[in-house]
Amino acid sequence: MSPPQSPHQDSSPVAVYGATGHTGRLVAADLRARGRDVILAGRDAGALKALADELGAPVHQAALDDHDALRELAGRASVLIHCAGPFTHTGQAVARAAAESGCHYVDHALEQHHTAWMFDAMDEPARRAGITMVTAMSFYGGLGDLLAGAVATGMTDVERVITAYAVSGWRLTTGAKKTAELLFADTRRITFTDGARHVGYVEPRNAVFPFPPPLGPRTMIAPVPFSEVVTVPRHVPARRVEAQLTAHTFQEEQAFTSEHVAAATRSGSEFTVAAQVIAGDGGGRAGRASGRDLWRMSAVTSVEAAVRLADGGGPGPGVYGPAEAVPAEAFLRDLERLGLFTLTLPEKP
The missing domain is CATH 3.40.50.720 (NAD(P)-binding Rossmann-like Domain)
Incomplete structure (x- = not known):
């Protein structure tokens, strides 16, 4: 050969x-x-x-x-x-x-x-x-995975990782609309609980995620079928991983009817993505990135x-x-220097 x-x-x-x-x-x-x-x-x-x-x-x-x-x-x-x-x-x-x-x-x-x-x-x-x-x-999945990795660095006993997306002004493209329709119609979703991957029907629920001020606590769709449940357990020793999305994101009038808007309009989205990492003893850390235009990011x-x-x-x-x-963390800092978002990460222990 x-x-x-x-x-x-x-x-x-x-x-x-x-x-x-x-x-x-x-x-x-x-x-x-x-x-x-x-x-x-x-x-x-x-x-x-x-x-x-x-x-x-x-x-x-x-x-x-x-x-x-x-x-x-x-x-x-x-x-x-x-x-x-x-x-x-x-x-x-x-x-x-x-x-x-x-x-x-x-x-x-x-x-x-x-x-x-x-x-x-x-x-x-x-x-x-x-x-x-x-x-x-x-953006979806990837930014959450990077934040989880940066926040959980050095932690060896992790009970839960939640990545939470607060998004407003999202205008879906044709491809994004098709992807969203496929994701939310999928009855065989992947979840990560009790330290293992599972596949099956998941009943969505409403949750509240404690975003820091000025955003504050927000009602979330939980879980959403993003890729963190597959990627995060590969580098964070977590027993549970879940992604969440603000409930209002898909309730905005033009989210699903904006396939042909101008690029300048599409760039107007605003986001805060947070990662909350809870340790087995109940302590934890959190980090976030806030910016505009999730497409450019x-x-x-x-x-x-x-x-x-x-x-x-x-x-x-x-x-x-x-x-x-x-x-x-170094990669996120590079993205911050490019003006894609403002980053807040916990102090190193």
Whole structure:
């Protein structure tokens, strides 16, 4: 058997699959602003050409069922950033193509089952190929995982981790709307309780999360089916992990009817994401990040991860969640310096 193909050198471009969607455009534009070579990829040839004219970058059309085209795309790049959700439908084809071509990979998935599949099915292929694959490097799921990792550093007996999202002004794209519909219709949700992963129907409930002033306590949907239940237990020794979302987020009139609003309107979201880590003795720690425009935050976060991989700064071959792939607190501080949010973390003991 021939040795595994080495990942492409950092002089190779970064490929953005789903480049013509809202997140993909933000990712591609940020890479270009950093002076990085980019390949704009996706399924719609006309939309790709229009974006190429705007950003001055080459295009690569590849349908999800065209495995050869996806492999050719990954073969041209050092890192592939996958932005085209829902990942329930798109994730496996793109991830497999990246591994088979020896290309580092970052995705924006928040879907629990895709994240679990990445760890279960792709870790061995990634190690054989000598590449790093990072899943759930996004706003929902990803920011919560990074905060949990930063807050829980050094804790060895953790009873509970709650990641809580307070979001207002969220305007869903077509892809985000489809993802939300899939997530909330899923009757086989993943939960993490009693130190183990479970799959089955979960009765949602209302909870109150104690956000600090000026936000204050808020009514939450609990649990919400985000990826933290899969990623957080990999690096925090917790017996229970749960994600929550403010109940008013989906009650806002335009949340589900804003697929075609202008980018400037879509950028108006406001958020506070908190991680509460409760120790076995009842003590605990908490941290939070507050900012505007969750779409930009998500896009730049994936770019920061991809640039590190392209420049040889990854954790080594395999599949990783956000807080496994990067040092959580240092990475969050870098994102804060980029103006994505204001960060509050507990004092180191």
